[in-house]
Amino acid sequence: MTPESLIRAFQEVLGEAHVLTEAADQAPYLVEWRDRFKGSTPMVLRPGSTAEVAACMKLADAHDVAIVPQGGNTGLVGGQIPKNGESEVVLSLSRLNKIRSVDPLGRTMTVEAGTILQTIHERAEEHDLIFPLTLGAQGSCQIGGNIATNAGGTAVLSYGNTRELVLGLEVVLANGDVWEGLRTLRKDNTGYDLKQLFIGSEGTLGIITAATLRLFTKPSAVEVALCGLDSPHQALSLLSVAQKHAGHMVTGFELLPQVGMQFSVKHQGNARYPMSEEHPWYVLLELSCGSKDIDLASLTEAIFEEAFEEELLNDAVLAQSTTQADDFWRLRHGMSEVQKCEGGSIKHDVSVPVVEVPAFLDEAIAAVEAFVPGCRPVPFGHMGDGNIHFNISQPVGVDKQAFLAQWDAVNEVVHGIVAKYGGSISAEHGIGVLKRDLLPGVKSPVEMAMMRAIKQTLDPKGLLNPGRVL
Numbered sequence: 133m134t135p136e137s138l139i140r141a142f143q144e145v146l147g148e149a150h151v152l153t154e155a156a157d158q159a160p161y162l163v164e165w166r167d168r169f170k171g172s173t174p175m176v177l178r179p180g181s182t183a184e185v186a187a188c189m190k191l192a193d194a195h196d197v198a199i200v201p202q203g204g205n206t207g208l209v210g211g212q213i214p215k216n217g218e219s220e221v222v223l224s225l226s227r228l229n230k231i232r233s234v235d236p237l238g239r240t241m242t243v244e245a246g247t248i249l250q251t252i253h254e255r256a257e258e259h260d261l262i263f264p265l266t267l268g269a270q271g272s273c274q275i276g277g278n279i280a281t282n283a284g285g286t287a288v289l290s291y292g293n294t295r296e297l298v299l300g301l302e303v304v305l306a307n308g309d310v311w312e313g314l315r316t317l318r319k320d321n322t323g324y325d326l327k328q329l330f331i332g333s334e335g336t337l338g339i340i341t342a343a344t345l346r347l348f349t350k351p352s353a354v355e356v357a358l359c360g361l362d363s364p365h366q367a368l369s370l371l372s373v374a375q376k377h378a379g380h381m382v383t384g385f386e387l388l389p390q391v392g393m394q395f396s397v398k399h400q401g402n403a404r405y406p407m408s409e410e411h412p413w414y415v416l417l418e419l420s421c422g423s424k425d426i427d428l429a430s431l432t433e434a435i436f437e438e439a440f441e442e443e444l445l446n447d448a449v450l451a452q453s454t455t456q457a458d459d460f461w462r463l464r465h466g467m468s469e470v471q472k473c474e475g476g477s478i479k480h481d482v483s484v485p486v487v488e489v490p491a492f493l494d495e496a497i498a499a500v501e502a503f504v505p506g507c508r509p510v511p512f513g514h515m516g517d518g519n520i521h522f523n524i525s526q527p528v529g530v531d532k533q534a535f536l537a538q539w540d541a542v543n544e545v546v547h548g549i550v551a552k553y554g555g556s557i558s559a560e561h562g563i564g565v566l567k568r569d570l571l572p573g574v575k576s577p578v579e580m581a582m583m584r585a586i587k588q589t590l591d592p593k594g595l596l597n598p599g600r601v602l
Contacts, residue, residue, distance in 0.1 A: 133195055135174055135219075141195075142177055145187045150227070152176040161202060161222050162213065166472075169210035169565065173200075173222050180227040182302060182310060182341040188223060189339070190308030198598050199223050201335035203245065203277025206269040208481070209564030211334045211600045212277070220598070225276050228341055231255055239347040240299060240316045245276025245340050252345070261347040264291040268465035276340045282332030284560030286464070289516035290383040290420075291348065293560070294331065301327045302342035306591040314344050329586065334562050335597040337590045351420035353428045356384075356457035357436075360411030360447040364490035367415050367515055370435075370444050371486070374417060377435050381428070384418030385516030386464050387489075391525075392510045396463045399470040403463060406449045406456075415515070416464050467512050471525055474508070476532040478542045480522040484555035489515055496549045500524055503545050504538060519559040522546055543570075563601045571601070 133141065143151045152158050153175050163170045179185045192199050198220045202212040214220035228244040231251070235241070236259040243252060249263075249270040256263045264287040267273060273283075279301070283294045291297065300315035313327055330338050361367060367387050374382045390412050397403045417435075419428050432450060439445045451457035471477040484492045497509045506527030513521040524542060526535040547557050547570070557574055558567055572580055580602075587594075587602055 138195060138197065139175055141191055142175060142188065145191060146177060146179055146184055150178040150180065152178065158222075161205065161224060164205060164207060164210065164213055166208065169213040170216070171214040171220070172216045173214040174219055176222040176224060178224050178227050182228070182304065185223070185225075185228070185304045185339055185341055186308045186310050188308075189304050189306060192221070192595055193307045193593065196593060196595065197221055198595050199339075200597055201225065201276075201280070201339045203274035203280070204248070204269070204272045206273040207277065207281060207564065208479070208561045209558075209566040211281075211562060211564030211597060213565075215565075215599065223339065225274060225339070225341070228276075229274075232342065234259060235316070236261065236347075238316055239349075240344055241347055242300075242314055242342060242344045243275055244342045245274060245279075247275050249273050249275055249278060256347050257350065259347075260350045262350050263297070263345055263347055265294055265297060268468065275343060275345075279331055279340055279343055280333060280335050281562040282560070284514065284517075284519060286384050286386060286461075286514060288514060288519070288560075289385055290380055295328065297346050298327060298331060298343055299346055300344040301330055301340055303330050303338040303340055305338050306593065306596050310341075311338070314342060316344055329590075332562070334564060334601050336587060336601050337596065339596070349422040351383075351422055352424050353426070354418065354420040354457065355428045355432045356451040356460055357417045357432060358406050358449050358451075358460050359415040359417060359439075359445055360407055360409070360413075361415065361445050362412050364413060364493045364515070366444045367413060368487070368490050369442065370415055370417075370439050371516060373438050373442070373444070374419075374435050377438070378419050378428075378431050381419050381421045381426070381431070382417070382516065383420045384416060386416040386513065387515035387520070388414040388416060388464060388467065388512045389510055390414075391508055392467045392512050393463065395470045395474060395510070395525075396466050399473040400462065400466050403459070403466075406460065407447050409447070411446050416460055464512075467510070468521065468523065471510060471523060475526040475530075476536045477510075477526070478524045478536065478539050480543065480546050480550075480557075481519070481559050481561040482522055482546065482550045482555055482557055483517070483519045483559035484550060484553040486516070486518040488553040488555075489518060489520065492549060492553050492555070493520070495552075496522060496546055499545050499549060500542060503542065504535070506530070507535075518555075565600055568599070568601060
């Protein structure tokens with residue numbers, strides 16, 4: 133078929149209004165928020181149901197059309213952007229945004245892939261429940277994309293990655309077949325757990341159209357504190373103290389550097405330092421529980437008392453209201469975005485064993501400062517689960533593009549140290565295009581062969597997100 137006849141064929145499936153061919157209409161789908169990846173496409177498809185997604189894939193399969201599934205377009209590794217000059221068609225899931233059902237007693241919610249994460253939070257809260265996946269982009273990211281990338285977030289320490297929060301999936305396969313796997317069972321040992329193939333597959337094996345999610349009891353009490361300290365080594369010891377006193381009730385433990393805090397206060401509207409003095413490092417600590425019989429305030433006080441006795445803390449501020457707690461979290465959630473205001477930023481989403489985080493940071497910070505004199509390392513993130521966003525802001529006054537041209541060389545420095553500590557080059561953002569060529573260097577030949585075999589079985593023509601991950 134000619135490009136024009138193919139467009140008409142998709143219009144017959146979706147209606148003319150939902151096959152976008154004009155540049156102005158396509159623009160929001162062709163660039164990611166960091167402007168690192170930009171693409172082009174002959175059309176953007178906007179199906180409104182699982183049946184329409186299936187019809188699109190049957191048509192794509194019949195005419196060998198490459199499809200790039202896209203959710204809220206908040207991904208950070210380029211997997212959702214069509215590549216220039218390769219005639220890849222974007223399939224947006226944004227219109228599949230219904231919450232199909234909520235079961236408060238069974239603590240499940242079944243939602244379509246285009247549902248905004250914040251909407252899921254709000255619907256769960258109507259039933260005094262929570263969906264614990266919490267991200268800085270939760271006002272715009274969509275649950276299908278969260279599942280396709282196995283998103284992490286700030287609550288992994290207590291609740292796990294997205295992989296642990298999904299009970300069932302509905303998936304459209306490359307040939308247009310629909311796998312109806314929206315089960316609510318907590319236990320099901322009838323063969324392979326197929327949903328796990330699609331969680332974290334970044335749209336390369338199938339298109340997630342709906343999911344059944346696990347909900348949890350809404351905490352009856354929450355304590356949030358910002359702690360000032362001298363080093364990540366002290367932060368690791370503080371984590372041990374907190375878990376000794378509060379165990380699984382430690383639901384957040386985020387490490388923040390002084391320079392990151394400075395960026396957040398400088399560039400976030402109405403932000404201010406919660407403490408009278410600045411400190412080299414900070415920990416954002418959250419405790420929460422669902423039992424009214426537990427005195428979280430006393431637990432927090434006991435943590436602080438032991439931490440000060442062991443000289444782990446310089447200062448600590450306990451949020452006195454929900455508003456103040458939200459302000460503390462806003463400083464953390466905005467830390468990646470405010471780096472834009474400081475020029476170019478070379479970013480890494482890495483993980484190492486929790487016990488190795490301080491040593492990794494010592495070595496990696498020294499290495500990048502030696503490699504790029506004057507650069508400003510901004511490592512922050514989920515210390516409680518070993519995931520650090522090791523970002524590096526450009527030296528003041530240097531050319532942004534000249535700094536960003538060193539991206540691959542700086543990656544090599546940082547990833548080499550990650551490997552030394554037995555870590556991962558992608559903790560929660562995925563592989564996409566950005567890290568695809570790095571994957572064979574961190575996966576064994578056996579692992580790569582297994583992954584390719586799965587891809588060949590489920591997408592033999594290579595039509596789903598080609599060139600991503602593999």
